[in-house]
Every structure is written in C-alpha cells, then in structure tokens.
Amino acid sequence: ADAVAITFIAPLLITALSVPLLKERVGMRRWIAVLVGFIGMLIIVRPGGGLFQPAALLPIGVTIFYALYQIITRVISHRTDPINTVFYTAIVGGVGMSLVVPFFWQQPTAMQWGLMIISGLLGGLGHWAIIMAYQRAEAPLVAPFAYTELIWAALMGITLFGDYPNVWTLVGAGVIALSGIYILQREHARSLS
Numbered sequence: 001a002d003a004v005a006i007t008f009i010a011p012l013l014i015t016a017l018s019v020p021l022l023k024e025r026v027g028m029r030r031w032i033a034v035l036v037g038f039i040g041m042l043i044i045v046r047p048g049g050g051l052f053q054p055a056a057l058l059p060i061g062v063t064i065f066y067a068l069y070q071i072i073t074r075v076i077s078h079r080t081d082p083i084n085t086v087f088y089t090a091i092v093g094g095v096g097m098s099l100v101v102p103f104f105w106q107q108p109t110a111m112q113w114g115l116m117i118i119s120g121l122l123g124g125l126g127h128w129a130i131i132m133a134y135q136r137a138e139a140p141l142v143a144p145f146a147y148t149e150l151i152w153a154a155l156m157g158i159t160l161f162g163d164y165p166n167v168w169t170l171v172g173a174g175v176i177a178l179s180g181i182y183i184l185q186r187e188h189a190r191s192l193s
Helices: 002-007 009-023 028-045 054-076 082-098 110-136 139-161 167-192
Strands: none
Touching: 002 009, 002 054, 009 028, 009 139, 028 054, 028 139, 028 167, 054 139, 082 110, 110 139, 139 167
C-alpha cells in the first residue's frame, strides 16, 4: 500500500512538471481537483509509516520516471504518429526486458502465452489511448485520470476474484470519481466560453 501511495503521486508530479517543461498553465481549480483525487487515493490505500524507509526510494524513482515519460509522451504526441510511439516503446521495452530473460526464464504454458499476448495487446491499446489523450489535451487535464486505475482494479477484483471492496475503497473511489467529473465539467465549461 505504501509503494502504491508513492507511485500515485505521479499525477501531481505531471501537473507540476507540465508548467516548466511544457509551458502549460495550471489554474487553482485544477490543482485542487488533482489534490482531491490524491486524497481519494490515500483513502483507498491508507498507507502506514512505511513511507519513510530507504526502500521507498524505489517507488519514488519509478514515479519520477513515469511522470517524465508522460511529459515526453505529451511532447512527441504532436510530432509523430501514435502507432510509431507505441511500436518503438514496445521494442525498447522488449529489448530491455530480454536482457534479464536468461536469468529467470521458465517455459510458459499455452495458457500463459495466451495471457501474455492478450496483456501485450491490451497494454499496447492502453498506451495508444494515452498518447491520443495527450495529443488532444494538456497534461494537467489528463494526469488525474490515472487515479481511476484504483476504481478499475476494484471492479476487476469483484468480477474476477469475488473480492468486494471495503467501505474505505468505496469512499475513496467516490472522491476520485467526483474529482474526475469536476475536471471534465470544468474543461467543458472552459471550452464553451
């Protein structure tokens, strides 16, 4: 839970980095909506005192690189076809991960191969959707929707494993959803004016 809490700082970091790196303007209302989404995530995850350990540097590093990756995705989304970006990201990731394969390889079953293929296709589709979102909207608008991952994870837990969320998960999901709805409503109002 602590590691998840740390990595979900990414939308805040993306919003903050979008100002100096992308020259995007972030108003007070958008900052508040991002912070409310973050509070919703904290309600769900409820991290303990483990945030202040040397091991916390790993998820902090992941978060920083993920935020920079999202900023770079926003920058290149207007310069290249999204399919090219997905392709080259997959190639780099595939080559990078292949370096560790000799040390940990276990022959997958047919079912595992199928799941890996489906996972790769869905991951590629998700990556393409993120690129398209950054092509059409500013980073501070897109970033807070990462918090909805917690809602989708809860729905998958119910559907696939019969794992029903507790009251804190429901409250946090509600806060996150309200934050996202507010951002969408606010952007819609801005587009009409």
